[in-house]
Amino acid sequence: MADFDAIVIGSGMSGGWAAKELCEWGLKVLVLERGQDIDPAKDYSDMTLLWERPHLDQIPEDEIRDKYTIQYGTASYAMSDSSKFLWVDERDQPYETPKDRPFNWVRGYHVGGKSLLWSRQTYRWCPQDFENNKLDGHGVDWPIRYEDLAPWYDHVEEFAGISGSLEGIAQLPDGKFLRPFELTAGEQHFRDKVEKAFPTRKVIPGRCAHLRETREVHTSLGRSQCQVRNHCHHGCTFGAYFSSVSATLPAARRTGNMTLISNAVAQSLDYDPASGRVTGVNVVDAITRAGGRHTAKMVFLCAGTLPSAMILLNSRSEKFPTGLANSSDQVGRNVMDHVTGASARGVLPGLLDRYYYGRRPDGIYIPRYANFTERDKPYLRGFGFQGGVGRRGWTADRPGVGKDFKEANRSPGPWIASIGAFGECLPNPDNRIRLHETRKDAWALPVAVINCAWGPNEIAIAQAAAQDARDMLRAAGATDIKMFDIPGPPGNAIHEMGTARMGRDPGTSVLNGWNQAHDVKNLFVTDGACMASTACQNPSLTYMAITARAASHAANLLREGQV
Secondary structure (H helix, E strand, O other): OOOEEEEEEOOOHHHHHHHHHHHHOOOOEEEEOOOEOOOHHHHOOOOOOHHHOHHHHOOOHHHHHHHOHHHHHHHHHHOOOOOHHHOOOOOOOOEEOOOOOOOOOOOOOEOOHHHHOOOOEOOOOOHHHHOHHHHHOOOOOOOOOHHHHHHHHHHHHHHHOEEOOOOOEOOEOOOOEEOOOOOOHHHHHHHHHHHHHOOOOOOEEOOEOEOOOOOHHHHOOOOOOOOOOOOHHHOOOOOOEOOHHHHHHHHHHOOOOEEEEOOEEEEEEEEEOOOOEEEEEEEEEOOOOOEEEEEEEEEEEOOOHHHHHHHHHOOOOOOOOOOOOOOOOOOOEOOEOOEOOOEEEEEEOOOOOOOOOOOOOOOEEEOOOEOOOEOOOOOOOOEEEEEEEEEOOOOOOOOOOHHHHHHHOOOOOOEEEEEEEEEOOOOOOOOEEEEEEEEEOOOOOEEEEEEOOOOHHHHHHHHHHHHHHHHHHHHOOOEEEEEEOOOOOOOOOOOOEOOOOEOOOOOOOOEOOOOEEOOOOOEEEOOHHHOOOOOOOOOHHHHHHHHHHHHHHHHHHHHOOOO
């Protein structure tokens, strides 16, 4: 007899939702997390001020060089000496790439995963985002449409708590929002000028997973409203920003149906050819290196886009010699990320009598317009912009000493406008992750080999987005504009997707429309690996909705004896 009804591998954005939904259905659920447990009261550093921490909370340069070279270069805005324990030591967990095809892989292995590290931007996809693959022939057709996911977007938004404004924009559907963060005076000026100059474009408040106000669904879990301190990357002891540690895992725990084991590195899945089902998960203890095995009636694989593919590829058997559920040869293929690095910034004159209160964890968003409200672009798909307009600090890099310098610093600096694009990436089966034949990591698991690069369409998107950013700043009256049109390498957006994609045809995809493996009926994959395309919106909200939908379906199948 199986030990559990379900095993969830991973406790981050998707794993937390799988645990919550399955537990609330009454299933006995084991959550396996490869990293350490997290106690917000002890481990978060948001209640201490910068000047109260040694060296102003900077990570020593030699430590960055030894342990965090790639991650710090990608996510330095979120890394500090007091939070570095949330990021992996790259010496223990190396990976390889071709020299001319870099990939910046950012990882956080601990209870809560990257739900403790994200920037909390949450946007729905629109109907066209689920249809583009079929319309332009890139990738495989999504087996679901927006209408299938819309009620689940509602479901997760109401529980998570999403701040946003109702805009009636076709390419960015409205949701179940709490009140938005207000735009600064500079952002209002930018919005008015841009929307007048470009009637096909909109500038709106960002939509983010922060409690601007609370409902009973939030307070019942001990969550409080956002204090507008912008200490988010040190954790949030108020539980104001959504994470699995503050929301979904506590909801699962209060059912009494969840067992969580930390420091349990999932190694492979056991497959029974007689029943055609997964029977167990093999693990290695991250501390002692001792092996173990856990059994369940079904498995939800939510380890992360690349780790989930690695677990499948490492689960070889006579039936699946190239990896579990890989009869299509699509496991590990179609690695995607959002195109970043295309941006512009400039000085916005005037408004020197205006300021703002608090430190918002949010900014502005410019929804996609390319190939939507503006047609006939020389590239496919499109991009959206995130950014903000705020005043430079009180010292504002002013030169000088003495009385005059002190007098000048009684006022903050000028308004600075900055916007950067997130562009859509086309699926490409040659962008892939595989397992190294001989090299192992600290837990004797094969090291990842990632081969991924931007194609001509991604390069064109980056160049066009940078030019559009420059033009919008000009329209707003900005001066001293600096434009950047060279995209960073894949991985920079920290939005990797696509290694076990959903699809209609088992010959060209790994999962069906319920995130259920075509080849293995009691195996579900609901993290970023399942994505058949990227759209241009931040993907976490879609992961959450897809996971909640799949968990509900799986629970019904289990009750009916079909898995």
